[in-house]
Amino acid sequence: MTVRACLPSDGHTPHLRKRDPTFGLGIASHPMKVLQAHAHWQRVVDTVCWIRDHVTNPIYLRQIDIPGVDTKFIETNKGLLSEILDVVLPASRINADAPRTDFAARYGFLSKPVYVRLRYLADQPGPFSELIVRADELTAQPSGVRRVFVLENEITYLSLPPVPNAIAILGSGYAATLLRHLPWLADVDLRYWGDIDTHGFAILSQVRRHFPHTRSLLMDRSTLLTHKSHWGEEKTQTIETPDHLTPDESELERDLRMGTYQPRLRLEQERIPISTVERALAGP
Known part of the structure; x- marks a missing residue:
């Protein structure tokens, strides 16, 4: 197999003509993977x-502009690409805390x-009762909001x-x-309600x-x-061991795991009557 490191495939990208001596290190480290990729090397x-x-x-992977290369090609070959990029790129260009499986985060892509x-439960400040907002733009506590309920069921x-x-x-x-x-959730009354x-x-x-101050809602033995x-x-059942539960929550979780009441017991939140929900929301 002929290896042409950093030579353009169509003659329209002269900035790639400079050969990179570190490329040889990347190839030498993974010879079998290189051979397996010979068809699209x-x-x-x-x-x-x-x-x-x-x-x-920073750009999205979709904005990489190379003939014959698209996001599916990158996703399919991200393992080999990562192993070579880790050798070719300077340390400043690699987020070592990000795994190779997260290609975008590891190499500075968006x-x-x-x-x-989110949905306003009352006192909506504008014409919309419900919004979908980018998390990185929701940096401040919404005006007038002092309580936040987080639910899993739509x-x-x-x-x-x-x-x-x-x-x-x-x-x-x-x-x-x-x-x-x-x-900003650290500054509100935060309640989590799951199954x-x-x-x-x-x-x-x-x-x-x-958020250590989070309280659960309708996730108790009485309910x-x-x-x-x-x-x-x-x-x-999940194999995860929850480490941040109250003593009562931990005891109930153990009973669920041990099948104290019945094997793999589950009470879904949407099965709880709305009158019970109203009473719970009216409480402190």
Whole structure:
């Protein structure tokens, strides 16, 4: 196989003509992977060189402009690309804390934004009762908001009754990942409401790791036992051990895991009557 390091494939990118001696180190370190990629090796080379030579403002991978190279090609070959880039690029161009699997974060590309979907439960400040906002733009506490309820289930999120000075945030199973982008949550009354199952308590623990003052809502033994007719089954329990639960929450989580009441017991939040939800929201 002929290796043409950093030579342009179409003659229109002269800035790539300069050969890079570090390229040989990357190749020598992974000879079998290089051989396996022989059919598209030149595109791998061109991609590495393009990334090496474009030290500009952060862009998305979609904006890499190389003939025959698109985001699917990069995603398919990110393992080999990462191993060579780690040798070719200076340390200042590599985020060593990011794994190779997160190609964009590791090499300074923009990642898909995190979006927050929120709903005003009363006292909306403008014409919209519900908004979807980029998390990196929601840097300040919304005016007048003193209470925040985080829920996982969409229809429950949509049907919450009015609560003064409060918003609801839809977690959709990723509450912990989502909320860590909103540091102002440390200054509000933050309540998390998930299913009463091992996954629900795992997410509660993750949220509380970032915001220790988080209180759970309707995730207690009394709520579970009062709604026995609505019990269901958690298909697969999480293996995660939640470290940030209160003693009562930890005890209930252990009972769920041990099958104290029934194997893989689960009470989904949307099965709890709205009258019970209204009473809980009216409390302190």
